[in-house]
Amino acid sequence: MNAAVATSVFGAFMVLTVVLGLLAVRRKGTEKGRPAGLSEWSVGGRSLGTVFIWVLMAGESYTSFSYLGAAGWGYNSGAPVLYVLAYMSCGYALGYVVGPMLWAYARRHGLVGITDMIAHRYRAPWLGAAVALLATVCLLPYIQLQITGMGVVVSTISYGAISLNWAYFLSFAVTTGFVVISGLRGSAWVSVLKDVLVIGTLGFLAVYVPLHYFDGYGPFLDRLVAEKPRWLTFPGHDSGGLGQVWFVTTTLVNSLTVVIFPTTVAGYLGARNAEALRRNALYLPFYNVLLFVPMLLGMAALFVVPGLTGADSNLALFTMVVDSLPAWAVGLVGVAAALSSIVPMAVFMLVIGTMWGRSV
Template sequence: MSGSAAIATTVFGLAMIATIAIGVLSARGRDKGLAEWSVSSRGLGVLFIWLLMAGETYTSFSFLGTAGWSYSFGVPILYLVAYLTVGFAVGYVVGPAIWTYASRHGLISIADLAEHRFRSRPVGILVAVIATVFLVPYIQVQIQGMGVVVNAMTYGSVDLKVAAVVSFVVAEVFILVSGLRGSAWVSALKDVLVIFAVVFLAVYVPMHYLDGLGDFMHRMVAEKPEWLTFPGHESGGKGGMWFVSTTLLNAVTITIFPTTVAGYLSAKSPNALRRNAVLLPWYQLLLFVPMMIGATAPFVLPALGNPDLALFSLVTDSLPAPLVALIGVAGALSAIVPMSVFMLAIGTLWGRTLLGGGNGADPRSRRTGRTPADDVRTKRLSQLVCLIAGLIALGGALFYPNTLVQLSVLSYEGLAQLVPVVLLALFWRRMTKAGALAGLFTGLAVVVALWATGNDPLYGVNGGIVGLVANLVVAAAVTFARPAGQEPAPRPLGRTPTTGTDQAPATPVAPKEAP
């Protein structure tokens, strides 16, 4: 091992120890129940909500895929900033509404929301299963991204598979012990390093390889204009229609993403979410740095074999080992934080809805109350599922690196089909269970069919939007075709006191309860 590799490896090892310590110690003196583990007892303020949700948006893809897309395609990568920013604007309204509804009824996941809205545990189970299918690939992508980052930052000294195992162990240790609060605290460390890394690189890379940002822009316009206009450079048809449709689809979907909802429900009040929605778009400015570095790389490394290594190839080529290590640790933590929240979200979905007896919304359920023993049992089951989901993703990363990753292409489009059953149904009181389910299955069928036949995008439109439109049309048709009152009236449910003093102005309502 060379001296540079030894320095980088040592820094990485110390950073992982610090990560575990911060994550585990964050749980000291806290309640040990399910609500604390899954949504931090709805007690996080604006700063920690911001750190947590920002940590989910700046992932290993930001260091690898963003620079890689910019290197390969050019302007289509701007969809990333566009949809996140628009999504936070939508979240300004949706987040407080979901918080109020979930807080009033003691709900902690999108499966809980669906189960309570339709008074049907099978609906909640279906939502949990579908969300899991489309979340596990995200965990694997982060594990593999961590492997690539660590392998690059240690100059090849740490094997990809070793790095994958390390990332899994680190994330599992603090998420099993501390839950969402641990992720929020680790996000604080991660964001400090990310901000340092990208601000430094924004100044250093153009000055080192070119004559500054002005020269960079001049050469892009003069030598590579196809990177600056849609559909970009050999992007496979990612033109203006694809950009708009993908931005709209992802902006709506991110508001019901299980990890986003976990962030919503961990807030102290709706006002904390509103302030957070105003602040979060500013964080997305950091994404322009890996985009710029990826666009610089063609002038320096025109024959780069793996575009995803565009950023780290320039970093390891030009910087001393200590700085390479710090930037690498920022990239590694950008994989660990979202990975931990994805695993936590899956554990929460399954623990209560599938294994914990539901939330009591189903009239056929015998469950009438939740005892402390039930809560402890459900938390342990949630942690077990969290561990199993991580092991499945780790196994995929080690032995079948392309299998689940291929499914990740469908993840956002698949999760988008849950928008009507999880979100729209909270505002549209008339939507029936039959309508919601018919629309859901139709949307999923359309998305999978378009993907399997190579027709996504369809005439330039994101296949997920096509599926969501079909979903909504079928849901509305089935709902209006069934006269009101045919579905059984829901059983009266007791309400828990609303946490916090503020109420969301657009509070969604459940179906009318039977007298």
């Protein structure tokens, strides 16, 4: 019965996701009076305002890692997981300057992707093709990660009724069909649904889990300090050298990389104007506050479901969700986590398609 209820909730929202994609296609615009073609599909006709850019770029950074990996890191190591908050916030600060520059250059020359920009800037089409090939190789593991994350979520919220293999297939099929139909604009529309669910479910879990298992944050944090103090300092528990030097260097490298990541650039180029990107850079760090929730709840799981090892530690948060919530609520949390896989996976696929369509 629980599996049927949770799976029904999940299925209904997947249908809604496809419907949103179709509605986005119906409302697609034109560019300079002509059918926009690849420009409409890949960068949303360069017409996305502040809200859509915010939810789209938040969707690229708030992936299945946020529900699975962040909680798993909190469970296994503790404090070192805060590097995610640090590098994203630093990257957004750099993006305040870099984003409008790339947007202006691409708009001026009618370019729709980072490989387009490289080929045009250096007058070397072969260089754009080479970057497209390299970027594809580097993006495929991210797509695989999202497929795996969504598959694990689907299998878990179905109480094991859906096998992992079928869950992987369904996650890939839904995302592929969705991105082919709707492009960047559809991803932005679905990001709105995703963000409503993410903010709602994580806000609820942030209050519910400590109250349900520990009678509040006070007793939970007191117990954490008394029994697991290593999780609250660097280098964390069993982290293999994830100390201050690692934290600073990893934050620096990742903050530089995320600014010019192909999917980030796709978000830049979809903006209506440069001011939307500057506002976006100011607002995005506030979204990162949500990441404290799975990190902290991962540490709460140390007392609720002790002994998780290996990949099972990534299920620390969902184990508590399935254990304590009714099936319909499990389904809603699963939908939020699944959409956190679909949106970034869709943008990864879209970027690869754009690079190959224009450069290869």
